[in-house]
Amino acid sequence: MNRFHHTLSFLFMLLIANLSLASKKDSLRIVKDISISWESKFSAEEKSRVERILYSLGYHAQASLGKLPFPLKFYCRQKEMSQPLGGCVAKFGGPKRGVQVGFDMRYTDEQFIESWKIHHEISHLHLPWLEKKHEWFYEGFATYMSRQIMLDMGLFTKESLDKLNRKRIDEIRDSFDRDGTFLEVVTYHQDQWNFSEYYWGGSTYFYRANRALEKKYDTNLKEIISKYQQRGRQTDKTLNDVLRSWDNILGKKLFTSLMHKYKTESARQVMADV
Numbered sequence: 070m071n072r073f074h075h076t077l078s079f080l081f082m083l084l085i086a087n088l089s090l091a092s093k094k095d096s097l098r099i100v101k102d103i104s105i106s107w108e109s110k111f112s113a114e115e116k117s118r119v120e121r122i123l124y125s126l127g128y129h130a131q132a133s134l135g136k137l138p139f140p141l142k143f144y145c146r147q148k149e150m151s152q153p154l155g156g157c158v159a160k161f162g163g164p165k166r167g168v169q170v171g172f173d174m175r176y177t178d179e180q181f182i183e184s185w186k187i188h189h190e191i192s193h194l195h196l197p198w199l200e201k202k203h204e205w206f207y208e209g210f211a212t213y214m215s216r217q218i219m220l221d222m223g224l225f226t227k228e229s230l231d232k233l234n235r236k237r238i239d240e241i242r243d244s245f246d247r248d249g250t251f252l253e254v255v256t257y258h259q260d261q262w263n264f265s266e267y268y269w270g271g272s273t274y275f276y277r278a279n280r281a282l283e284k285k286y287d288t289n290l291k292e293i294i295s296k297y298q299q300r301g302r303q304t305d306k307t308l309n310d311v312l313r314s315w316d317n318i319l320g321k322k323l324f325t326s327l328m329h330k331y332k333t334e335s336a337r338q339v340m341a342d343v
């Protein structure tokens with residue numbers, strides 16, 4: 070067994086220690102399908118650190134949001150930055166499908182794990198590629214779902230996460246106090262590159278959907294997204310396809326009806342209902 074497999078089996082034993090037998094098989098499938106490509110020079114020690122972090126984050130993201138219907142590959146580059154992680158991008162196709170991550174190895178493992186960036190990029194892959202005009206939707210999705218993964222990892226409590234979601238949404242309320250439907254206003258912010266406005270504005274869709282799922286249907290968004298990986302993720306092409314697939318999984322028209330509100334109700338009304 071080489072060093073890499075040592076790291077892997079050690080990690081895996083830690084990860085599955087508390088799981089049932091069925092989940093152990095699922096966990097093994099998830100971990101076996103994670104791999105790393107070194108796009109710049111890393112020492113053996115640095116590689117061990119990055120492997121530990123990425124196998125853990127790749128595992129936890131898929132334990133929360135479902136196993137992706139394809140292997141998860143990370144493309145790692147090392148560079149000095151003013152922050153632990155940079156140049157983080159999810160790619161949906163081509164020879165480098167997966168997640169690109171830039172590491173500044175001067176930062177600690179905890180700083181890499183506590184940053185939302187890798188959780189965010191893996192979340193993106195749980196949706197198919199969608200047109201740029203729907204950016205508010207897929208960035209809102211990754212903004213919301215990355216924190217759900219972090220909640221499951223114990224990086225938030227339910228209370229601290231709810232507080233963060235409320236705070237960030239409250240901070241952008243004034244920007245949605247404008248004439249127009251929610252879709253018109255969020256698209257305006259998207260065109261102006263007002264990132265907080267359309268990332269957190271978009272996240273309200275998922276915040277509201279999850280609240281309805283928990284209250285009325287005894288399920289949650291993570292369960293729907295997990296099932297979706299085998300029931301639409303590989304075949305859906307458009308935003309409408311995605312919403313219809315989620316409705317089919319739930320057996321109710323929750324996601325298409327909520328989108329209808331976002332398209333037809335005023336921005337003020339939609340934000341008042343968050």
Ligand SMILES: [Zn+2]
Binds near residue numbers: 190193207
């Ligand atoms: Zn993103």
